[in-house]
Amino acid sequence: MINAQEILFKSVQKALKELYSIDSTNIVFQKTRKEFEGDFTLVTFPFIKEAKKSPEQVGQELGDYLVKNEKTVIAFNVVKGFLNIVLSDAFWLSYFNSVKDSSFIGFKKPESSGRTVMLEYASPNTNKPLHLGHVRNLLVGFSVAEILKANGHKVIKASIVNDRGIHICKSMLAWKKWGNNETPVSTGMKGDHLVGKYYVKYDQEYKKEIDYAQKTALQAWIKIWAKKPAKEGEISNQMIMLFAVMIFKLIQSFDQGKPKQLTEVEIDKLASGNVQDLEEEREEEFMDDAAHMFYNGLKKELEGKKLFYKIGTDGKKEFDEIFEFIKAKLPLVMEVQDMLRKWEAGDKETVNLWKMMNGWVYEGFDVTYKTVGVDFDQTYYESNTYILGKEIVQDGLAKGIFYKKENGSVAIDLRPEGLDEKVVLRSDGTSVYITQDIGTAIERFKQFPDLKQLIYTVGNEQDFHFKVLFKILEKLGYDWAKECYHLSYGMVELPEGKMKSREGTVVDADDLLGEMFTTAEETTKELGKVEGFNEDELKDLYHTIGSGALKYFILKVDPKKKMLFDPKESIDFNGNTGPFIQYTHARIKSVLRKSESSFEASLNSISFNALEREIIKHIYDFESVVEESGNTYSPALIANYVYELTKTFNKFYHDHSILKEENEDVKVFRLQMAKACSQTIANAMGLLGIKVPEKM
RNA sequence: GGCCUCGUAGUUCAAUGGAUAGAACGAAAGUUUCCUAAACUUUAAAUACAGGUUCGAUUCCUGUCGAGGCUACCA
Known part of the structure; x- marks a missing residue:
């Protein structure tokens, strides 16, 4: 060009x-x-x-x-x-003539760069529906993929589904205990929402356990404390454990609907420090399987920890510390951990439950993905990949990249690189999160030998994780490691702060999209612009405008920066918005439809007015903006660009007539320019994943 | 505590070290016998603070104050 x-x-x-x-x-x-x-x-x-x-x-x-x-x-x-x-005008005209009929203004030829990249985005957990945070991930990921394609790269869009682990078991357990065999069909609920409901349920029930445990335990603790346990003014680990086990028993009784309290005798025994009796009693009296597991679990936790407390204060601080242990070992926690063990052991019932519930979630996700308009070329599942990486670590250990710590865990010291020490294998030989990330990265380069780069679309709270990951891969000798890129985006915050799924302050993706469509419908009707559309076309239009508004709203902000979203103030349809740009496109298309003469032939010479000149220059800039946004992985540049172009065109449209222009050459040029403008708008919006309507 | 981000009009966002810091919403005022007024025009309104580097700093460096994130043998 x-x-x-x-x-x-x-x-x-x-x-x-x-x-x-x-x-x-x-x-x-x-x-x-x-x-x-x-x-x-x-x-x-x-x-x-x-x-x-x-x-x-x-x-x-x-x-x-x-x-x-x-x-x-x-x-x-x-x-x-x-x-x-x-x-000179001649220069600008010759440029303009070279692009005016192109349908891919600003784009490089598909796959012309010879570079293949994999862009990972979405990466949901299968225990709850998608929320606003995921929406930003989806939009940024999809858009950057499109931008890279426009820069001539081959892009493989990938998603890794977090379909296993303790958090997945939580919703499974809760459904099993309290679900009454509900299904998406029986309830009419979207599958991911149904599963999410039980994830929340687990948390609520767990909270109840905590509250009750805290209340009961504190009461007992105060009594024990008041009696000033003997033993040189100290309370032993052993005593703490017995105390904890008794609390555990109380929670069980609570869960069974028959809450009990510690008896005075029991408290006396604990307080006296004479725990012999209680220990003997524990076998028959209160050590069933669950309690036994609890006892052993806690024993392991406390091993090597000094938990002797001097008497003297009110004992609150000590209680809090002990209670932290108890909290992590309550019946529901034990149960859910047991479920995970069963899943890992391939227990049939557990695996079937897992398959069924994940199936519901995938159906739900597919609907949301389709509504948002995103897709994937590759889907990976953590249940298949979580084992990867262990051999790599062993190799690295042999090469001296990793080292074994005294406790048997394997780690890497990245302090010389300004990072920290990071464990890559637990002392029991199991992997941690980063282990599988190491494994999957290597696996993907094997799967796609042409691959040059991996891009991870993940929130900026993981900045440290990816720095470590890339550094480890580099140290392992993979030269593509320095090409790996963390497409780190800022959190979406609500006026009251960060979204917390546990506190119910999340903005649900499906709800949000639904509201956008409704608003689009209301606004369109208010403006009386529904004539000439049939039912389906209208539905389509509301979808286009509603999702366009949301997508533009999110993508116009630099992905790196955190952004604020106020659900109470609905997204605008005027000003610097998606619908404004869509409207301009529709207006141009309307003019083009009304033009009776053809305007294909290129002009040999013309003199531009100021706005025409500005618009041509704007179109000229598009290619470099596409490049720049590819280099910086920033859809925001495209959004800001297309807004400027649109604004300039609207000014032109307001000040000058196209169809009523009397000079035939000028009229032809303006039609050509309008067409090129609409094409550029459509191309830019396409890079943002936003459709532009023919009329609205 | 350590490390990493970020502080721009009332609000939400812009500005490869360059000219008089741009928009939008909100506020105030105006434009419709004219290709779609989801538009156009006008007005008021901001670089947290203090130093430094530079011909030139919102941008780079240092410090202070303020906001957020990370800092697991969790994922």
Whole structure:
């Protein structure tokens, strides 16, 4: 394509050499600001030292040289150290003629760069429906993938589904205990929402256990404390454990609907520090399987920890510390951990339950993905990949990249790199999260031998995780490691702060989308713009406008930055919004439909008015904006760009008539320009995953 | 405590070290015999603070104050 900056670069380089004997490759042009005449601006300050002249003088002399020697430059002006260069209408027209009929203005040819990248996004957990945070992930991920495609790369869109682990078991357990065999069909609920309901249920029930445990335990503790346990003014681990086990028993009685309290006798025994009796009693009296597991679990936790407390204070701090242990070992926790063990052991009933409930979730997710308009070329499941990475760690251990700690765990020391020490294998030989990330990354490069880069669309709370991951891969000797990129996006915050699923402050994705469609419908009806549409077309239109508003709202913000979303203030449809841009597109299309004459033939010469010139230059900029947004992984650049273009066109549309223009050449040009504009708008919006309507 | 982000109009967002810091919403005022008024025009309104580097700093450096995140043998 015709490149103005390249032409100017060469001429200025020559001019500097001839006029001042300066050899410079550091010549950068910026767009001339609207308030000055000109197309491109050269800042002359960098050259004044070597030229030994004032900025104004350098500007004047360079300008003279360009006008004389470069035919595309027809005029210039100098303001302080700024040389504003004016290119000829002929230049802009020839550029315009080269793109006016293209349907991929600004785009490189598909897969022309020869580069293959995998972009991972979405990455949901299968225990709850998607929320606003996921929506930003989906939109940013999808859009960046499209932008990279527009830059000529081959992009594999991938999702890794977090379908296993303790949090998945929570919803399974809760459904099993309290679900009454509910299904999406029996309840009419979307599958992911049904499963999410039981994830919340688990948490509520667990909270009840905690509350009761705390109340009961504190009462007993106060009594024990008041009796000042003997033993040199100290309370032993053993005693704490017995205490904890008794609390555990109480919670069981609570869960069975028959809450009990510790008896005075029991408290006396605990307080006296004479725990012999209780220990003997524990077998028959209160050590069933669950309690036994609890006892052993707690024993392991406390091993090696010094938990002797001096008497003297009110004992509250001590209680809190002990209670932290108890909290992590309550009956529901034990049960859910047991379920995970069964899942890992392949227990049939558990696996079947897991398959069934995950199936519900996938059906739900598919609906949401379809509504949002995102898709994947590859789907990975953690249940298949969580084992990966262990051998790699063993290899790395042999090579001395990792080391074994005294407790048997394997770790890497990244402190010299300014990071931290990181465990990559537990002392029992099981993997941690990063282990499988190491494994899956390597696996993907094996699966796709052409792969050059992995991009992870994950929130910025994981910045540290990815720094560590990439550094480890680099140390393991994979040269693609430095090509890996964490597409880190900021959190979406509500006016009252961060979203917390446990506190019910999340904005549900399906609800949000539904509201957007409704608002689009209401607004369209209010404006009386429903004529000429049938039912299906209208539904389509509301979907286009509603999701366009939401997508644009989210994508216009730099992904790296956190953003605020206020659900109470619904998203605007006026001003710097998706619908504004969609509206402009529809308006152009309406004009084009109404044009009776054809306007295909290229013009040989024309003189532009200021707005026409501005619009052509805007279209010209699109290609470099697409490049820049690809280089910086930023859909926001595209959003801001298309808004500016649209605004400029609207101004033109307001000030000048297209169809009623009397000069035939001008009319033809304006139609061509309008068409190119609508194409550019459609292309830009397409990169954001936003459709543009023919009419609205 | 350590590490990493971020502080721009009332609010939500812009500004490869460059000219007089741009928009939108909200506020105030205006535009419709004219291709779609989801539009257009006008007004008021901001770089947290203090230093430094530079011809030039919202941008780079240092410090203070303020907000958020990370800091697990969790995922």
